[in-house]
Amino acid sequence: MTEPVVLLLSGPNLGLLGEREPSIYGTATLADHVARAEGAARRLGYVLEHMQSEHEGDLVTAVHGARGRVAAIVVNAGALSHYGWSLHDALAAFDGKVVELHLSHPSSREPWRRTSVIAPVADGVIAGFGGLGYELAVEAAARLVEEGKA
Numbered sequence: 001m002t003e004p005v006v007l008l009l010s011g012p013n014l015g016l017l018g019e020r021e022p023s024i025y026g027t028a029t030l031a032d033h034v035a036r037a038e039g040a041a042r043r044l045g046y047v048l049e050h051m052q053s054e055h056e057g058d059l060v061t062a063v064h065g066a067r068g069r070v071a072a073i074v075v076n077a078g079a080l081s082h083y084g085w086s087l088h089d090a091l092a093a094f095d096g097k098v099v100e101l102h103l104s105h106p107s108s109r110e111p112w113r114r115t116s117v118i119a120p121v122a123d124g125v126i127a128g129f130g131g132l133g134y135e136l137a138v139e140a141a142a143r144l145v146e147e148g149k150a
Contacts, residue, residue, distance in 0.1 A: 011078035
């Protein structure tokens with residue numbers, strides 16, 4: 001039996017983690033966060049796939065490719081969280097669980113960050129926990145999948 005898959009999607013500018021605004025996003029790199037998420041997935045009996053892109057269409061294509069193949073998606077869409085309607089629509093058509101992820105706490109930041117177009121199509125949101133959020137999001141996704149099987 002093959003292990004179920006969690007797809008981790010990383011949006012624009014997340015490749016700059018560790019360099020970009022460390023006072024907000026910390027000094028860990030995207031690779032550090034992905035490794036943390038992979039460890040959590042492995043502990044829970046899941047395989048983690050990761051994809052990062054600066055382009056919304058690439059993320060939409062990844063969501064389309066996940067349909068019928070992936071148990072859950074964890075998405076840190078970066079700024080696309082606030083205006084990425086095509087990503088919203090793709091996630092709405094996804095047949096598995098969706099967890100939205102933010103390193104920072106958008107509600108405590110600029111007003112434009114307080115509205116997420118992803119949240120209405122996500123099963124839950126993990127925000128404000130820094131790198132720990134990657135583990136929490138994978139764990140939440142796995143638990144949602146397992147609860148859905150009962």
